[in-house]
Amino acid sequence: MIISTCIFLFVLEGLIRWFSPQKLSYPISQWDPDVGFINMPGIKGYTKTQDFETTMQINSKGLRDREFVYAKSSDTYRIGIFGDSFTFGEGVQDNETYAKELEKLLQEAPRSFVGGRKIEVLNMGLGKSGTSHQLAFYRKEGHKYDLDLIIIGFSPSSDFYDNWGGVFFLQDGELVHHATPYSHIRKIQMILYAIPFYKWLATHSHLASFLRGWASVYDDGKRNARAGLQNKHALETSMMAGSESEIDQGPFLNMYRLTEKLMDEFREDVETRGKLFLVVFVPNRDDKTIEAYTSGLVPPHVTMTNALKQHLRTAGVPLIDLRQTIGVLPNKNVLYFPHEGHMNAAGHELIAFGLYRDLIHDLLPQTSTTSS
Secondary structure (H helix, E strand, C coil), X not given: CHHHHHHHHHHHHHHHHHHCCCCEEECCEEEECCXXXXXXXXXXXXXXXCCCEEEEECCCCCCCCCCCCCCCCCCEEEEEEEECHHHHCCCCCHHHCHHHHHHHHHHHCCHHHHCCCEEEEEEXXXXXXXXXXXXXXXXXXXXXXXXXXXXXXXXXXXXXXXXXXXXXEEECCEEEECCCCCCHHHHHHHHHHCCCCHHHHHHHCHHHHHHHHHHHHHHHHHHHHHCCCCCHHHHHHHHHHCCHHHHHCHHHHHHHHHHHHHHHHHHHHHHHCCCEEEEEECXXXXXXXXXXXXXXXXXXXXXXXXXXXXXXXXXXXXEEECHHHHHCCCCHHHHECCCCCCECHHHHHHHHHHHHHHHHHHHHHHHCCCCX
């Protein structure tokens, strides 16, 4: 019986490797009832796809970064960048994320614009997150770092619907936090991490990766269904390729209103602490902003992002919109992995430079007299 089972699993492994090769990875995320997916403190992750092979070191407090103490010294200006898997840096090495590239640029620049203080940039990106999860993470953990500047890396093509399936919802126009306990799938995940050979299995077996991927999709589907996202794939497709008129329909309008409220409360939380709040729009490979201007066909994600941009401007929020910077390039696809779709190292360098340019010229000079 044991021999037959082993032969069956061996054959199944071979079939999956041949017909449907999987992404091999040792995941670094775990479920937090208050936030959603967070990085598992102290873990070293690994991912191998046909596009890249990378490791991810998570520090003792759950950031993909070096170790930081919560209390910063008086001679330090500290920036925290919140965002999804683009900010986290899916596919690139730890020192290649745009947060770390920005830190290098700022550390090499004259420090007169921040009162001569040294600069730290913390990568607070979380995979599979939206503004909803990032606000919850800021309230639970991020604010402890005494950040001087909070940057939100907003991904227009995904954050609107990720917010709808997040940990906040609107009730009578007010934001209400909704904690979500561990599912059975996530409880099993934590048990697997305790198995000594699980890391080897996760990074070598296509069958194990297939089963883990199926379980993750099933769990995400159940959670999305509870949030009212019955057909997320169809909604994503419509958001990227639908018509401008669809913005007035229920799902998109609800997504927009929730996102607008999330941004308002995030800004209020930050400014109440006497800190600066900034939003940068980070486009993915399928962003249609430039095409919308030239063709006149405006998909919902462009309309929603432009409306959010105007709302934030009216509220006095500093903005950096990199959709046009990247969209006008002759071949923007060179900034993204061809199959997986996240930004490669060159894309992160460009995002960092765009941030650096605008911070140096327009924002940080205003902070030279700001107390820490």
